[in-house]
């Protein structure tokens with residue numbers, strides 16, 4: 431069974447601990463998350479319902495096209511939707527709250543709990559009546575009788591308004607995008623029910639694609655939660671499995687990803703129409719390999735930037751190698767450079783440039799983009815005619831030697 435087999439299939443809600451339910455959904459329809467990132471295994475939007483003695487709370491929601499499945503699950507666990515006292519918005523992005531207007535029209539007694547920053551942004555996205563919105567400050571709590579929700583502001587994960595919700599009596603942290611991963615939930619919803627290795631790899635790709643730019647905020651959030659001394663028995667993110675057996679491992683993974691330890695690895699991102707550039711980078715890759723540096727050789731025209739970012743997570747250096755195309759950097763390589771710029775994914779890494787051309791180089795454009803991406807560019811920048819002269823070959827050797835020396839200083843990769 432894969433995600434496409436699950437299209438249109440209704441999955442029952444699941445009880446996480448007594449009176450706390452997963453009411454999320456799988457999205458097996460979208461090909462690209464955020465219209466950018468391939469999700470061949472789909473993605474889950476996890477939402478939760480907490481049923482207390484004095485009413486219920488719903489934590490987060492789902493994307494618009496799955497609203498009915500989500501509302502149906504909530505109805506199944508609370509019975510009367512008018513028993514819902516609160517709908518918590520941890521993060522406003524439409525993958526979590528495009529469903530909320532519909533829920534609020536049915537859950538007519540519910541108030542929306544949101545961070546003050548979220549309250550300022552909410553009307554840019556959704557039409558929620560102002561008198562239903564209640565701002566919660568950092569550390570505030572609300573009681574459902576025998577269940578208490580505490581709100582922890584964790585801004586910029588990856589929007590300015592983000593917060594987490596902690597259910598005190600059960601030790602559940604609803605962390606929204608933090609600790610999330612791509613991949614629909616097929617064999618179960620818990621870390622001990624699914625093929626965890628798949629989701630861990632997809633968590634790494636998700637991190638590099640979605641939250642890496644805000645790594646410092648991820649670290650701040652983890653440190654804040656740890657400082658508060660909250661006991662986390664269950665870590666319930668909004669994408670991917672719910673952790674009850676491996677809470678410490680997923681927290682440690684996110685901590686590692688947010689302060690990547692780059693090692694002696696070079697990623698060569700190249701494009702080549704007629705094979706000249708490819709011939710050069712293949713020879714360069716061999717030299718690196720002989721020097722004990724790990725090499726990833728990636729054809730930018732055939733591998734999606736989502737995976738290129740992911741594969742680069744521990745690379746100490748990235749070489750961008752490209753022909754000039756209509757006076758510009760070859761478009762697929764330029765596209766990857768742009769992703770590195772938007773995500774600021776060059777930080778803490780070296781970059782090198784290798785341009786082949788017939789009548790005019792395009793290195794200026796490459797230098798400009800890579801400088802803005804946080805990379806430190808290693809000289810010499812190479813601009814060579816399709817057939818490198820012996821002078822060009824010497825320069826390439828010089829560049830590779832320099833990179834090997836720098837990469838060896840980082841230590842070998844685990």
Ligand SMILES: Cc1cc2nc3c(=O)[nH]c(=O)nc-3n(C[C@H](O)[C@H](O)[C@H](O)COP(=O)(O)O)c2cc1C
Nearest residue numbers: 702703704705706707753754756757787788789790
């Ligand atoms: C469609 C097309 C456009 C090109 N535009 C330029 C250009 O603007 N300036 C230039 O110097 N060379 C240009 N070239 C030549 C290539 O940049 C050059 O031959 C390069 O080394 C080809 O590398 P490859 O064999 O890896 O594709 C162009 C080639 C093609 C096919």
Ligand SMILES: [Fe+2]
Nearest residue numbers: 521523588607
């Ligand atoms: Fe998000």
Ligand SMILES: [Fe+2]
Nearest residue numbers: 523525607668
């Ligand atoms: Fe999300």
